[in-house]
Amino acid sequence: MTGARTIARNALVVSAAQVLGKLASLGFYVVMARVLGEHGFGAYTFALSLAQLMTTFAGFGIDEWTGRTVARDPSTASRLITDGLLAKTVFGVSGCVAAVLFAVVGGYPGEVQATVALLALGTLVELYMNTFNATFQGLDDQRWPAAAAMLERASIGIFGIIALLAGAGIVVVAAIYLACALAAAALVAVRLAAVGVRPEPSASAARSLALVKMTFTIGLTVLLNTALFRVDTVLLSMLKDNAAVGFYGAAYRLLESPLLVAYALTGALLPSLSRASRTSSPSIGEFATTGLKLTLCLMAPLGTAYALLAEPLVDLVYGSDYGPAIPAVRLLGGAAALYGVGYFASFVLIAQGRQRILPVVVAVVLVFNVIANLILIPSLSFRGAALVTSLSELLLAVAFMVYVVRVTGRLPAGRIVTGPLAGCLAIALLTLAMGPTLAALLIAPVVYVAVLVAVERWRYPEDVRRVWATLRRS
Incomplete structure (x- = not known):
């Protein structure tokens, strides 16, 4: 497979999986917003934001470093997985505790505190999964990370909607989030092991600390x-x-x-x-x-x-x-x-x-x-x-x-922005003619694509041919 085809394949499988997963996830949030109202939806949104804010620092750039390093030297994969997981555990658990303490000290209701705790743990599990995803990324294979992302988001969406319609509150929904994150992380870890990449049997605190120092920026x-x-x-x-x-x-x-x-x-x-x-x-x-x-x-x-x-x-x-x-x-x-x-x-x-x-x-x-x-x-x-x-x-x-x-x-600024700007201008003209209506919203994507392709074929036909050939081969 050529480099262009590999890039196209990875972009397409990740995009397709993410689109399906995000549609389920968006549906979940829409149902939550409608069922719980702005107050319940706001409480969950706050809990998720706080959980992510307090735990994401545990990633410490390890995933970006892992993807780049494995792309250059695949033999480093097992060591980087082990070192990364240890570092994330130490800092991630601290972040989970900090998130819960913030909710407690801030005087938020017990329901919100429990939701923060569950979502913080779910975010930590996702950080573990991202280490496995980054290794696959360095190996130029995004298929299983894409499948895991779709599994997680779709499962959260489907089971979350069922729970909400059955009368569940934000704590149950947060527990579903955690369970789906665990399932997705397990899938990626198992598939990575299937291609011969496993964490090293012994962890090293000194090595993990050295990794954090390297990825600190x-x-x-x-x-x-x-x-x-x-x-x-x-x-x-x-x-x-x-x-x-x-x-x-x-x-x-x-x-x-x-x-x-x-x-x-x-x-x-x-x-x-x-x-x-x-x-x-x-x-x-x-x-x-x-x-x-x-x-x-x-x-x-x-x-x-x-x-x-x-x-x-x-x-x-x-x-x-x-x-x-x-x-x-x-x-x-x-x-x-x-x-x-x-x-x-x-x-x-x-x-x-x-x-x-x-x-x-x-x-x-x-x-x-x-x-x-x-x-x-x-x-x-x-x-x-x-x-x-x-x-x-x-x-x-x-x-x-x-x-x-x-x-x-x-x-080449012109080559980068000309087509998108022309397409966006077409959407603006459509809105001016039809007003901000549902019909204009539904027609806008068609108008945009038509204008974009026409302008690109006129101004930069080589780009159109290259993209089309790459997509067709993939």
Whole structure:
């Protein structure tokens, strides 16, 4: 299998699995929002955000380092798995305890405290699974990680919906989350063992500590990014109430659901980005151009649709009771369009060993995010949080791209943005002609794809031929 076909295969299987899983997951959150109302949904959203915020730091960039290192030297896989799991256990358990203590000291109800504990454990299990996923990623095989992701999300969605309709509360739903995470992690571990990659029988605290030191920069970036992604919900819970968190959570789920596109594409390209250089063929610049272009082609129309067609989208997904979330969805449109650019750019820097600048940039944006939220949330509530999120993603994307260009050399901006911008303009004209209606929402994807393909075939026919040939071979 050629490199292009491997990239396409990995991107396609991950995207397909994530789409199915995310559809089930989105359905689960929609049912939760409708069954529990904004207060119950807000309580669960807060608990999940707190659990992820307190435990994700335990990943410490180990997965990114594992994927890059195994791509270059597969013989390191077993040792990295063992060292990574030990490090995650030590730091992850501490994070679980911290999450529960925060809920207790904050005076949250016992139901919320139990939900935080279960979700924190579920997040820790997912961190274990990510170590196995990263090893498969380094081996250029994303099929079993994709299957596990689909299993987890679909199971959470299906069993969660059944439980909610049967009258269960957020504690039972959190227990389902934990059980499904355990099943998915076990699947990936067993399949990795089947290809001959198993953890080493003896762990070494010294080696695990050395691994954490090596990945500290990446890990700090992951921690700061998680804080950037979750701190607004925590602040909103502290400054407002569960109803505000519920409306914001509904809008935020629409932002999070399509981000799988950026994750899948970046994950598929990471091994190639790790091996490429300015003088290789294809060069790092060519890989970066392809990744950025595909990311914008897929994410920019979503941001445009959120900004212009939020009203029919919210009504279709959540119903009229969540009408107050419409302004937040509009304001999150910028984040939906730009998140993929910043995410992909950060992994270009990681793949090329230029990760030291990442935590500096994210820390600066995080400070801006917290200060802006403290200023805007009291007066604008969740709408202020949504605005700050989009501004933060803009700052990240611009800053990371400045450093990417230093690594890759000048990138062809016209080739990257012309097609997506033309397609987004077509969505805007459609909305202007039809108004923000359900019909416009349903027609928008067709119009976007038609304009995108027409512009790309006219301006960059070689890109269209290359993508089509790769997809057909795969």
